[in-house]
Amino acid sequence: MNGFPALLDLTGRPVLVVGGGPVAARRARSLADAGADVLVVAPEISTEISALGVRTRPRPFEAADLDGVWLAMACTDDGAANSAVSAAAEQRRIFCVRADAATEGTARTSAIARHDGLTVAVNGGDDPLRAVALRDAIAAALDTGDLPSRRARRGPGGHVALVGGGPGDPELITVRGRRLVAEADVVVVDRLAPRALLEGLPADVEVIDCGKSAHRQNLTQAEINAVLADRALAGKRVVRLKGGDPFVFGRGGEEWRACVAAGVPVSVVPGLTSAIAAPAAAGIPLTHRGLAADFTVVSGHLDPGRPADEGIDWPGLAAHGGTLVLLMAMERLDLIAKELIEHGKAPDTPAAVVHSATLPEQQVVRARLDEIAAAARRAQIGAPAVVVVGAVVDVLG
Ligand SMILES: C[S@@+](CC[C@H](N)C(=O)[O-])C[C@H]1O[C@@H](n2cnc3c(N)ncnc32)[C@H](O)[C@@H]1O
Structure with missing residues (x-):
């Protein structure tokens, strides 16, 4: 069918859904969401439909149900019953969607995605699965921004x-x-x-x-x-x-x-945060059962020789058994390692420097704490880097 796509304003307009099962429930819900005045007719009305709060008539379809209706949906699981609905609708010049045989109806529903005030409706020829697949791809691309959906400016507020x-x-x-x-x-x-x-x-x-x-x-x-x-x-x-x-x-x-x-x-x-992503990208779990139950993230930006620096408690960190994560520490890595060791951290504590984590130029250097700064220098890696200190560094090999 070479149809004509249109968006119907169904606000307050009577529409008819014939059928009492899950398909009818889905259609009735989306029609109600669009503001339509929905009537569902079926010998048995599901609790799902009753819960929608739309008008219902628990009996078989009668042609008079179409009186005053703008749009009809034949959604029973019985082809003959759907045929009867669509024939009666045709006679009254009312568009009718058939759930069982789209090509037999006079209208078709679309696979719909709504995004930030946009409505995307896709029709897939005679194959509804194609439409759904394309709709899902468009919806995902709109969510990620891969498809532009730049909203026209509304008012002055930035x-x-x-x-x-x-x-x-x-x-x-x-x-x-x-x-x-x-x-x-x-x-x-x-x-x-x-x-x-x-x-x-x-x-x-x-x-x-x-x-x-x-x-x-x-x-x-x-x-x-x-x-x-x-x-x-x-x-x-x-x-x-x-x-x-x-x-x-x-x-x-x-x-x-x-x-x-x-x-x-x-x-x-x-x-x-790189504090978590960089170790992960280097295969270092910050916590590991039996090895480290917590981790501390510290800026190495300031000189650890000065006790009042940003309140960083280097002696406390040295004594602590958890994993230590240092950001902005490359310039002072010698000093920081020395400070930690002087306050009791074992010189052979495993340490790693993760440079440009998650980027193509990522590099990882592993060494003992007392050798990590020299090892990074030899490898010629500096900022940006995250330094990890603790037994977890070597746990995954
Ligand atoms: C000013 S801090 C900003 C931290 C950032 N807000 C975060 O949550 O990752 C900059 C420091 O983050 C670390 N950093 C950021 N991105 C990194 C990356 N891709 N690889 C390694 N370290 C990174 C480095 O220690 C760098 O010196």
């Missing part, structure tokens, strides 16, 4: 989403994060965010790059805070795309506060 991009592999961002990136007007991106996602952005999306090298930020934190607020106040959908999780050594809290102070709506999308 907002900021602090999106955790995961450790670097573009497949390790959340579905929501990916979708927000695809819908953004402005993306303010960190060096360690999954930058591969930027390649697919439309040309009119403003990309503001905050970091070019390991040690240099293009913009100060105050400038980043200002640009987020500025663009959102101009009505833009702003995504602050960060590496890992925004709230794990990501200064997401400061950006959140800056948005609130500027009166800008802000939300956070959690990300897979």
